[in-house]
Amino acid sequence: MKFGYARVSTDAQSLDRQLDALSKYGVDEILQEKMTGTKQSRPELDRLIDKMREGDTVVIESLSRLGRSTKDLLSLVELFNERGVTLVSLKENIDISTPTGKLLVTVLSALCQFERDLTVQRTNEGLTAARARGRKGGRPPIDKKTIEKALKLHDAKAMSVSEICEVCNISQGTLYKAINERKEKEIENGEKQTRFKHIDPSSSVPD
Known part of the structure; x- marks a missing residue:
């Protein structure tokens, strides 16, 4: 399609x-x-x-x-x-399926890393200046329950990604990251279960 x-x-x-x-x-x-x-x-x-x-x-x-x-x-x-x-x-x-397209992805990734490094540097400089004035800063961490709620809403397929992010007050990047991390864990757990099923009980060493 x-x-x-x-x-x-x-x-x-x-x-x-x-x-x-x-x-x-x-x-x-x-x-x-x-x-x-x-x-x-x-x-x-x-x-x-x-x-x-x-x-x-x-x-x-x-x-x-x-x-x-x-x-x-x-x-x-x-x-x-x-x-x-x-x-x-x-x-x-x-x-993006061609060599030129893959090169573009590499360049974009490098640019993103550069932008992240600049952001981190500026944030750290701002926090250092704020601490020097007796103030604390930084973005509060996203609650685990909020991520779980967002994933459940996504699995239900009753709302769009933007609606889920608005309800849970998170960014689309955060939601996609959570989806990908969960998928990686499921794949990892599936591989572990497969290895466990293939263990031959007769090969175990008796006490």
Whole structure:
């Protein structure tokens, strides 16, 4: 299945150019929305993520139509890779399943790490200055029960990702991270159980 995704920042802008490009590429379905990329809620993108399956292709007119920032774009690219979904950007002529596309992911990852390092440095400098003035700072940790609640809502499939994040007061990145961490634990536990089942009782050493 080939999905097209189109977005503009305001109601005054037209989606026609993007829709024409996606139709010319030959997508099977186009999901479109008009809202600023800085807003956390993007219901059509959430719907696209829910619909896509392994082997599908997501086509966009340009990378700027998908991500709000380098970090957000990389998070989505990694999600597509984990789901076995190919991302194609027409303007940049990029397919993340090709060597050039994989290089892009590497560059995005490096940029994100650079941005994170700068953020950490600035945060630490700010905290140091605040402590010198007798103040404490830092973001409060997310409660484990909140993450569990968000995962249960996601499993129920009754709400979109943006709605879950709004209800639980967490970011989409936090939710996707929790989903991926849970999946990794399930895979790890499954491997352990498989190894346990294959242990031959007769091979155990008697007391």
